[in-house]
Amino acid sequence: MAQRAKNRPSDVQRNPEWTKAQLLEAARLEFSENGLSGARVNDIAERARVNKQLLYYYFGDKESLYVAVLKQAYEEIRAREEELNLTELPPAAAMNRFIEFTFDYLTDNRYFVALLIDENFHKARHVRGSRDLQDMHTRLRKSIGGILARGERDGVFRADIDPIELYISIASLCYFYYSNIHTLSAIFGRGLSERSEISRRRQHVIDFVNAYLKA
Amino acid sequence: MAQRAKNRPSDVQRNPEWTKAQLLEAARLEFSENGLSGARVNDIAERARVNKQLLYYYFGDKESLYVAVLKQAYEEIRAREEELNLTELPPAAAMNRFIEFTFDYLTDNRYFVALLIDENFHKARHVRGSRDLQDMHTRLRKSIGGILARGERDGVFRADIDPIELYISIASLCYFYYSNIHTLSAIFGRGLSERSEISRRRQHVIDFVNAYLKA
Amino acid sequence: MAQRAKNRPSDVQRNPEWTKAQLLEAARLEFSENGLSGARVNDIAERARVNKQLLYYYFGDKESLYVAVLKQAYEEIRAREEELNLTELPPAAAMNRFIEFTFDYLTDNRYFVALLIDENFHKARHVRGSRDLQDMHTRLRKSIGGILARGERDGVFRADIDPIELYISIASLCYFYYSNIHTLSAIFGRGLSERSEISRRRQHVIDFVNAYLKA
Amino acid sequence: MAQRAKNRPSDVQRNPEWTKAQLLEAARLEFSENGLSGARVNDIAERARVNKQLLYYYFGDKESLYVAVLKQAYEEIRAREEELNLTELPPAAAMNRFIEFTFDYLTDNRYFVALLIDENFHKARHVRGSRDLQDMHTRLRKSIGGILARGERDGVFRADIDPIELYISIASLCYFYYSNIHTLSAIFGRGLSERSEISRRRQHVIDFVNAYLKA
DNA sequence: AATGAATGAGTTTTCATTCAT
DNA sequence: TATGAATGAAAACTCATTCAT
Numbered sequence: 001m002a003q004r005a006k007n008r009p010s011d012v013q014r015n016p017e018w019t020k021a022q023l024l025e026a027a028r029l030e031f032s033e034n035g036l037s038g039a040r041v042n043d044i045a046e047r048a049r050v051n052k053q054l055l056y057y058y059f060g061d062k063e064s065l066y067v068a069v070l071k072q073a074y075e076e077i078r079a080r081e082e083e084l085n086l087t088e089l090p091p092a093a094a095m096n097r098f099i100e101f102t103f104d105y106l107t108d109n110r111y112f113v114a115l116l117i118d119e120n121f122h123k124a125r126h127v128r129g130s131r132d133l134q135d136m137h138t139r140l141r142k143s144i145g146g147i148l149a150r151g152e153r154d155g156v157f158r159a160d161i162d163p164i165e166l167y168i169s170i171a172s173l174c175y176f177y178y179s180n181i182h183t184l185s186a187i188f189g190r191g192l193s194e195r196s197e198i199s200r201r202r203q204h205v206i207d208f209v210n211a212y213l214k215a
Numbered sequence: 216m217a218q219r220a221k222n223r224p225s226d227v228q229r230n231p232e233w234t235k236a237q238l239l240e241a242a243r244l245e246f247s248e249n250g251l252s253g254a255r256v257n258d259i260a261e262r263a264r265v266n267k268q269l270l271y272y273y274f275g276d277k278e279s280l281y282v283a284v285l286k287q288a289y290e291e292i293r294a295r296e297e298e299l300n301l302t303e304l305p306p307a308a309a310m311n312r313f314i315e316f317t318f319d320y321l322t323d324n325r326y327f328v329a330l331l332i333d334e335n336f337h338k339a340r341h342v343r344g345s346r347d348l349q350d351m352h353t354r355l356r357k358s359i360g361g362i363l364a365r366g367e368r369d370g371v372f373r374a375d376i377d378p379i380e381l382y383i384s385i386a387s388l389c390y391f392y393y394s395n396i397h398t399l400s401a402i403f404g405r406g407l408s409e410r411s412e413i414s415r416r417r418q419h420v421i422d423f424v425n426a427y428l429k430a
Numbered sequence: 431m432a433q434r435a436k437n438r439p440s441d442v443q444r445n446p447e448w449t450k451a452q453l454l455e456a457a458r459l460e461f462s463e464n465g466l467s468g469a470r471v472n473d474i475a476e477r478a479r480v481n482k483q484l485l486y487y488y489f490g491d492k493e494s495l496y497v498a499v500l501k502q503a504y505e506e507i508r509a510r511e512e513e514l515n516l517t518e519l520p521p522a523a524a525m526n527r528f529i530e531f532t533f534d535y536l537t538d539n540r541y542f543v544a545l546l547i548d549e550n551f552h553k554a555r556h557v558r559g560s561r562d563l564q565d566m567h568t569r570l571r572k573s574i575g576g577i578l579a580r581g582e583r584d585g586v587f588r589a590d591i592d593p594i595e596l597y598i599s600i601a602s603l604c605y606f607y608y609s610n611i612h613t614l615s616a617i618f619g620r621g622l623s624e625r626s627e628i629s630r631r632r633q634h635v636i637d638f639v640n641a642y643l644k645a
Numbered sequence: 646m647a648q649r650a651k652n653r654p655s656d657v658q659r660n661p662e663w664t665k666a667q668l669l670e671a672a673r674l675e676f677s678e679n680g681l682s683g684a685r686v687n688d689i690a691e692r693a694r695v696n697k698q699l700l701y702y703y704f705g706d707k708e709s710l711y712v713a714v715l716k717q718a719y720e721e722i723r724a725r726e727e728e729l730n731l732t733e734l735p736p737a738a739a740m741n742r743f744i745e746f747t748f749d750y751l752t753d754n755r756y757f758v759a760l761l762i763d764e765n766f767h768k769a770r771h772v773r774g775s776r777d778l779q780d781m782h783t784r785l786r787k788s789i790g791g792i793l794a795r796g797e798r799d800g801v802f803r804a805d806i807d808p809i810e811l812y813i814s815i816a817s818l819c820y821f822y823y824s825n826i827h828t829l830s831a832i833f834g835r836g837l838s839e840r841s842e843i844s845r846r847r848q849h850v851i852d853f854v855n856a857y858l859k860a
Numbered sequence: 861a862a863t864g865a866a867t868g869a870g871t872t873t874t875c876a877t878t879c880a881t
Numbered sequence: 882t883a884t885g886a887a888t889g890a891a892a893a894c895t896c897a898t899t900c901a902t
Contacts, residue, residue, distance in 0.1 A: 014864080014865050014866075014900085014901065014902080015865090016864080016865065019865080019866090033336075034252065034336070035250055035252065035253065035336060036253075037249065037250065037252050037253035038250070038251075038252035038253070038336075040891095040892075040893095041892075041893060041894085042891095042892080042893090050866085051865095051866060051867055051868080052867095052868095052893095052894095053866075053867065053868080053894090053895085053896090054865080054866065054867085056893090056894065056895080057865075057866080061893080061894075062893070062894090074402075114336065116395060116398050117332050117394055117395065118250075118336075119397075119398050120394060120395050120396065120397050120398045121248075121249070121250060121253070121329065121333075122397075123397045124397035124398045124400065124401040127398060127401050127402070128397075128401040129401075130401075133401065133402050134401075134402060134403075134404050136402070137402040137403055141403070162419075164403055164405070165415075165416070165419050168391070168392065168399065168416075169388060169419070169420075169423055171391065171395075172387040172388045172390075172391035172392065173384060173387045173388070175387075175391055175395070176383070176386065176387035176390055176391045176394075177383065177387065179332055179335060179391075179394065180331060180332065180335050180386075180390070181335065182334075182335045182337075182338045182339035182343070183331050183334050183335045183339045183342060184383060185339065186339040186342050186343040186344075186345075186348065186349075187289075187342070187348050187349060187351075187352040188349075188352055188356070188379055189349050190379070200380075201380070201383075204377075204380050204384070205384075207427070207430075208384055208423075208427050211426045211427040211430035212422070212423050212426040212427065214430075215422075215426035215429075215430070230882095231882075234882085234883090255874090255875075255876090256875075256876060256877080257875080257876090265883085266882095266883060266884050266885075267876095267877095267884090267885090268877090268878085268879095268883075268884065268885085269882080269883065269884085271876090271877070271878080272882080272883085276876080276877075277876065277877090444879085444880065444881080444885080444886050444887075445886090446885080446886065449886080449887090463766075464682065464766070465680055465682065465683065465766060466683075467679065467680065467682050467683035468680070468681075468682035468683070468766075470870095470871075470872095471871075471872060471873085472870095472871075472872090480887085481886095481887060481888055481889085482872095482873095482888090482889095483873090483874085483875090483887075483888065483889080484886080484887065484888085486872090486873065486874080487885095487886075487887080491872080491873075492871095492872070492873090504832075544766065546825060546828050547762050547824055547825065548680075548766075549827075549828050550824060550825050550826065550827050550828045551678075551679070551680060551683070551759065551763075552827075553827045554827035554828045554830065554831040557828060557831050557832070558827075558831040559831075560831075563831065563832050564831075564832060564833075564834050566832070567832040567833055571833070592849075594833055594835070595845075595846070595849050598821070598822065598829060598846075599818060599849070599850075599853055601821065601825075602817040602818045602820075602821035602822065603814060603817045603818070605817075605821055605825070606813070606816065606817035606820055606821045606824075607813065607817065609762055609765060609821075609824065610761060610762065610765050610816075610820070611765065612764075612765045612767075612768045612769035612773070613761050613764050613765045613769045613772060614813060615769065616769040616772050616773040616774075616775075616778065616779075617719075617772070617778050617779060617781070617782040618779075618782055618786070618809055619779050620809070630810075631810070631813075634807075634810045634814070635814075637857070637860075638814055638853075638857050641856045641857040641860035642852070642853050642856040642857065644860075645852075645856035645859075645860070660861090661861075664861085664862090685895090685896075685897090686896075686897060686898080687896080687897090695862085696861095696862055696863050696864075697863090697864090697897095697898095698862075698863065698864085698898090698899085698900095699861080699862065699863085701897090701898070701899080702861075702862080706897075706898075707897065707898090
C-alpha cells in the first residue's frame with residue numbers, strides 16, 4: 001500500500017546518512033497521511049525499513065522527528081522557489097510562473113499540504129520561533145514584492161498590492177484544493193483527484209489571480 | 216481554559232437531549248482542536264460533564280460520534296446560508312453577502328475549518344456517500360449558479376463562471392486563512408489572529424473575488 | 431516466591447478501596463525489594479492481582495504510587511510510635527521501650543528500611559517539602575525531648591542530650607543492621623538474619639544506647 | 646554537573662589502563678548515585694569519556710563492572726584502615742582514631758555508603774562468597790579485637806566487648822547518617838549536609854561510642 | 861584498542877471500550 | 882438513564898548488548 005524504502009545499498013551495510021534520509025522520508029509520508037498524533041512510530045520505522053530504535057537514536061523522539069520533517073519540507077519548497085529565478089522574467093510571466101509552480105508543487109507533493117495543516121493544528125508550536133524559517137520567508141516576501149513593484153512600474157499590475165496578502169491568496173487557491181480534495185469530491189459528487197479536474201482547476205487559479213493583479 | 220458545559224438543568228436529573236447536546240458540543244470542540252485521532256474520549260466526556268459511558272450509550276463509539284459532529288456541522292452552515300435569502304438580492308449584492316457570510320462564519324466558528332480538514336485527512340471516509348450531504352450541496356450549487364446567471368444577464372458578472380469552481384475559490388480564500396493561521400503567523404512573523412488583521416483580510420478576499428467576477 | 435494478594439472478597443466484585451490497598455501493599459514490597467527504578471509496574475500489578483491499568487487509574491503513574499507508598503510507610507511507623515504512650519512511663523523505661531520498638535518494628539517491617547534508603551538515593555525528592563511529614567516528626571522530636579527532660583530532671587539521664595542527635599543514633603543502630611544485613615553477613619561470614627543473631631543485636635543496641643544516656 | 650574524566654593523556658592514543666581506570670571511576674559514581682538497576686551504561690561511558698563498547702571490551706557486562714567497582718571500593722577502605730597503624734597507638738587513642746577515620750572516610754567518599762547499601766538490595770549476591778573479602782574482614786576483626794583486649798587489660802575499656810558487634814555499631818553511627826542524610830534533612834527540616842552539622846555529628850558519634858566503651 | 865551504528869527485548873504509559881450496578 | 886471500576890491492546894520509549902569496521 002504505502003511506498004517502501006528502496007533496498008539498502010548493498011555495498012554499505014552501515015550508512016547513517018542513508019538511514020536518516022530513509023527515516024525522514026518515511027516520517028514525512030506517515031505524518032502527512034496521519035498527522036502527528038495519528039502517525040505510528042512503528043510504521044515509520046517499517047516504512048523506512050530500519051530498526052525502530054534508530055529513530056530514537058537519530059532523532060530523539062517522535063516529536064523531534066516531526067520537527068525535522070517540517071523543517072526539511074519548508075526548506076525544500078522554498079529552495080525550489082528560489083531556483084525559479086523569477087527576477088529574470090518580466091513581471092507578468094514571473095507571477096504566472098510562481099502561481100504555476102505553487103500549484104504544481106502541491107500536485108506533486110501533496111504531503112506538504114497535509115503537513116502544514118497538521119502543524120497548524122498544533123498552533124504552529126513546532127515551527128514558531130524558528131529564525132531560519134522567518135528568514136526564508138522574508139526572502140520570499142521580498143521576491144514577490146519585487147515582482148509586484150516591477151509590474152506596477154510597467155503598468156501591468158494594479159497598484160498597492162500587499163505581497164503577503166497576495167501570497168496568502170495564491171496559496172489559498174492552491175492549498176485548499178488539495179487540503180480538502182476528498183471532502184469537496186464527496187459533497188459535490190465530483191472526482192477532483194482526476195487529472196482533468198486538476199488541470200481545469202489549475203487554469204482557474206491562474207485566471208483568478210490574474211484577474212486581481214490586473215484589475 | 217477550555218470552555219465547559221453549563222450547569223445541568225437542576226430540575227431534570229435525567230435529560231437525554233441535554234446530555235446528547237452536551238456531548239456533541241464537547242466533541243465538536245475536541246475533534247476540531249485535535250482531530251479524530253488526537254481527540255480523547257475522556258476529554259470529551261469531561262468537557263461535556265457527563266459520564267464517559269454515556270458517550271457510548273448514545274453514540275456507539277468515538278468514530279460514530281465524529282460522524283454525528285461532522286454531519287451537524289455541515290447542516291448548520293448550510294442552514295445558515297439558506298437563511299441569507301440570496302435570491303432576493305441583486306446579484307452583486309448577493310455574491311458579496313455570500314462571501315462575507317462565508318468569511319464571517321469561519322471567523323466565528325473556526326472549529327468548522329479544522330473539522331473539514333481533519334475529515335479530509337481520512338479521505339472523507341465519514342461523509343462520503345451521504346445522500347443528505349450531496350443534496351445539501353446540490354442546492355448550494357444551484358443557488359450560486361442562479362446568482363451568477365442573473366449577474367451575467369445583468370452584465371455585472373463575466374460570463375461562463377463555473378459555480379463550483381467559484382465556490383471552491385471563495386472557500387479557499389476564506390478557509391485557508393484560518394486553517395493555516397498559526398503557521399502563517401509564524402513564518403511571516405505577523406499576528407494574523409488579531410482583529411485588525413482579520414478585517415484587513417476580509418476586505419482583501421472581497422476585492423479578490425470581485426476582481427474575478429467582474430473581469 | 432513473592433507473597434501474593436489474598437483472593438478478592440467474593441461478595442464484592444468491584445471494590446476500589448480493596449483494590450487500592452492491594453496495589454499499595456504490592457507496591458510497598460516491590461519498591462522495597464527493588465527500589466523505584468528496579469521495581470516493575472507489571473510485577474506490582476501481578477502481585478496485587480489487579481489489572482495493571484488500575485494502577486494508573488488510581489495512582490497516575492509509577493512515581494506517584496511510590497510517593498503514596500512512602501507516605502503511608504512513614505505514617506504507619508509514626509502512628510505506631512504514638513501508640514506507645516511513652517509519656518506515661520518513667521523516662522528510662524520510656525526510652526528503652528522506644529529503642530525496642532524501633533528495633534522490633536524494623537525486624538517485622540524490613541521493607542521500611544529499604545524504602546527510606548531508596549528514597550535517599552533520590553535525594554529525598556519525593557518526601558522533601560511535605561508539610562505532613564515534617565509535622566509528624568516535630569511531634570516525634572518533642573516526644574523524645576520530653577522523655578529526656580524528665581530523665582535529666584530525675585537524674586537518670588545525662589544532661590544536654592539533643593533529641594534529634596539521639597534519635598538519629600538510635601535509628602542508626604537499628605536501621606543499619608537491616609540495611610546492610612546481607613553485606614555484613616557476607617564479609618563477616620556470619621548469618622545475621624538468624625533469630626539468635628538478631629536478638630543478640632537487639633540487646634547490644636539497648637546496652638549501647640543506655641551507656642550513652644547514663645554516661 | 647557531574648564530574649568528568651580528565652582529558653585523556655594526549656601522547657597516548659591507546660591506553661588500556663587509563664581507560665579502565667576511567668570506566669571504574671565513572672561506574673563507581675554512577676552506581677553509587679543510581680544503584681545497579683538505576684545506573685545507565687550509556688552514562689557511565691559518557692562520564693568516562695570513552696566509547697561504550699570499551700566497557701564491554703574490558704568488563705564484559707554491566708554487572709561485572711559493578712562487581713569490579715564493589716571490590717575496588719572495599720579494598721580501598723580496608724587498605725586505608727590498615728595504614729592507620731592502630732596497633733602502635735594506646736587503645737583509647739587507637740579506637741578514637743578508628744572511629745574518626747570511619748566517619749571521615751565516608752564524609753569524603755560518600756559513594757561508598759550508597760554502594761554497600763545497593764549491594765545489600767541485591768542480598769549481597771555480588772560479594773557473597775568472595776574469599777578475598779572475608780580475609781580482609783577477618784584482619785579487620787582481629788585488629789579491633791586486639792585494641793579491645795589491650796584496652797580491657799589496661800582498664801580503659803569495659804570487658805567482654807564483641808569486636809564485630811562494636812564494629813557494626815560504629816559503622817551504623819557513621820554510615821546511617823550518610824545513607825539517610827537527605828531523608829533525615831527532609832523530615833527534620835535541617836540541612837544535615839552542611840559542614841557544621843557534619844562536624845557536630847562527628848563529635849556526637851565519638852562521644853556515643855566512648856560512652857559505651859568506658860561504661 | 862577503539863568507534864559509532866544497529867538491534868531486540870522489555871518497560872512505562874495511553875486509550876478506546878466494556879462491565880457491573 | 883447514569884456511574885465508576887475494570888480491561889486488553891497498542892503505543893512511545895528505554896536500555897543493555899552486539900555488530901562491523
